[in-house]
Structure formats: structure tokens, C-alpha cells
Amino acid sequence: MTEIEGLQDEDEPLGVGKMVIAAGASDKEIEKHFETGRLRVVQEKNDFFLAHVLSFIQGGSESRVWGNLRPEYQRRLRWDNKKKSKLIESFIMNIPVPPIFLYEKTLGKFEVMDGQQRLNAISEFWAGNFALEGLKIWEALNGRTYAQLPPLVRRGLERAKISAITLMSDTSGSEDNSIELRAQVFERLNTGGERLNPQELRNSLYSGPFNDMIVSLSKESDFTGSWDIPNHEENTLADESVTEALRNNILFKRMTDVEIVLRFYAFQNDEKISGSVRSMLDTTMKVNRTMDSAGIAKARKEFLDTISLARDVFGDDVFRLPSTAEGKPGKLSKPLYDAEIVSLFRLLDRADNIRAHAPEIKVAVMNLALPDAPTYELMVGRGNTALTIKERITKVQDVIQGILNNGES
Secondary structure (H helix, E strand, O other), X not given: OOOEEOOOOOOOOXXXXXXXXXXXXXXXXXXHHHHHHOOOEEEEEXXXXXXXXXXXXXXXXXXXXXXXXXXXXXXXXXXXXXXXXXXXXXXXXXXXXXXXXXXXXXXXXXXXXXXXXXXXXXXXXXXXXXXXXXXXXXHXXXXXXXXXXXXXXXXXXXXXXXXXXXXXXXXXXXXXXXXXXXHHHHHHHOXXXXXXXXXXXXXXXXXXXXXXXXXXXXXXXXXXXXXXXXXXXXXXXXXXXXOHHHHOOHHHHOOHHHHHHHHHHHOOOHHHOOOOHHHHHHHXXXXXXXXXHHHHHHHHHHHHHHHHHHHHHHHHHOOEOOOOOOOOOOOEEHHHHHHHHHHHHHOHHHHHHHHHOHHHHHHHHHHHXXXXXXXXXXXXXOOOOHHHHHXXXXXXXXXXXXXXXXXXX
């Protein structure tokens, strides 16, 4: 399995902006906000037969009533067949299943906020995509698909129910209010089970052209090849599902690949490197959420040109720390990625010259991350603060510029 340095950033709560009532507020201020400033949420609860649920989630994107069930939304699908089977067994046994949560984006169209894995398990079982396995109570059903169940059991499943709680804001309805509402709901729903990680939350809250772009860029072969992620084109099937090799990749399954792409945009400008990594990534998603087509085209080209340059310079060692064992590749490193790709982006207008000096640049940058180098701790991401991110990028950029300037003198 690929070794990756700096895989986890700090786990801090989701930012909630204007909804925060700061400590020290007076009772009068608290009451005023309670009356006029808080998001008012309308709740509606309904129970649905599973057969009806299928009609809501199947069909084309325009015909679905409950949308956003593709793997790009929230999280890549992570339930294995045993977990899906256990859910189906719960319906057979008439054991209550936790409700799903919907958000009504527009009249009659709903976004699945919580319950994506359950809905996909139901849909896939009805479609015959997996056979039951690992059942402890209904062992006799192990190995059977939906079509192979006894008729009475199939009819019982069709009559089984799942609850759906629908949320909507009764405020004036601005998009910012919608994001605030969903952020708060996610934060409170996201307390158990397989929790959404920060990038999965961003992917849900800030959907739009920019989010679509970074998801798309995470599938590009230059990117996947750099991070030992199975090639998407070779591992995506006709129905848009993915092979086991891609599904189980540590970066793909938790959308860390998409977060790595996002870091390229978050750290481009020194003046915007401030606060925690989480807050910088959140802000980048938020401010670019509605980027226009010209901006998307420019941003996409910048990333592709830069990662192509990085691969030309560093080859098989791109984004990798120096190897510590002969014949074994060095660990992939998010902190080193930040430094290499942002430095090269800032010097993109000198790309031809950089390629001409690639061997020297590669050696000089790799030397910064040698275990006995004074810059080792900085380069491997110890104390991954805004200040160290700036210092790391500056150090690599200075090394590259020094080589280029010497070559021109």
C-alpha cells in the first residue's frame, strides 16, 4: 500500500460564520438574535414504502425527486456488501432504520443530506447488483439476490418503510442562508457511524462549477499517476461505478484526492495563507463556488500545466520525500506537494527554463527534505500551520529561482 505523509490535517469543526453568537453577548442581544437572526427550519416527517423510495431515486437526473445520489456527492460510496446486506436484513426483520434527511432545494426537488449509503444499498439490491452475505439471523438468505428471494419475502420488502425528515428554511431564502442551514444540520448529523470528513462536507455544501472542476481534475491521469491512484478511465465501468481497485484506494474513497487538488488553489497567494488549513480550504470552496466558465477554464489550465511541469521536473519522485531504503520509493507527501506545485505555479511563466534545468532543480529540492537537512522538519510538515506552509513554499521557490537565475547569468 502506498505510504503517504501528512494525510490528516487538524480536525476542527465546520465554520458557521454569522450564525455564531459570540461569548459575552448580553441577554438582550441573545433574545434579539433568537427572534430575528437565527435560521428558522421547517421540518416534515414522512414514512415511505421502499417501493416508493425506488421511484424517487431512480431514473435520470431530471426525473429524480431525491437527487444527489452519485458517488461525487458527499462521499464516494464506501459500504461493502456485508453492510448493505445487514441493512436489507433489518428491513426483512422489520427493525427500525434511522431516518434519512432531505433538504428541499426547490419546490418538489430534494437533496439527500444524510442517508446516501442506505438509499444506494436499497437501489442496488433491487437492481440485483449484489447478493446478501454475512447475515447472522437470516442465514438462509445468504447468497441470494433480490430476484432469488421467496415471493413473500420480496412482497414484505416492498411494504417495508423508511422515514424521511425533510428540512427547509423559512427565512427569506438566500443561498448563504441555505449553506448556513445545511452546515449546521451536517455538523449535528455527522456525529456517528461513518462520519463525513471535511472534503466530503465541502463537496456537499459548496456544490457548483468549481467543485465539479476539482472533482474532474482529480481524475486526470497526470494527477492520479502522481499519487498512485488507479487510472480512472481504466477503472470506471459502463454504469459509472468503479472497480474495486479504485474504490478501495485510500485517497479516492475519502475524497482526499479532491482535497489535494483544492490545496493547489488555496495556497496560491501568500496573503491568503492565514488561519488553519481547514478554514483556508473551506474559504477557497466558498468564494469560488459560482466561478464563471471563463474562470473555470483558466483555473483548470493552470492546474494541468503546473502538474505537467512538476512531473517533467521530478519524474517518478514527484511529491515524494527522499527514499530511505534502496529500491523503495519515498513516501508521498502532502506538505511537499504544496511546496512543489505552488512554487512551480508561481514560476509558470518560466516553464521552459525550469524544464531545461530539471535535473538540478530536482536534486536541490529533494535535498531540502533529506533527514539530516536543517529544513527536514519544515519540508515534511511538522507543525503544519499557515506560517510553515508559507515558509515551505518560499523555500522551494527560492531554490528554483536561484538555479534559474544562475543559469541566466
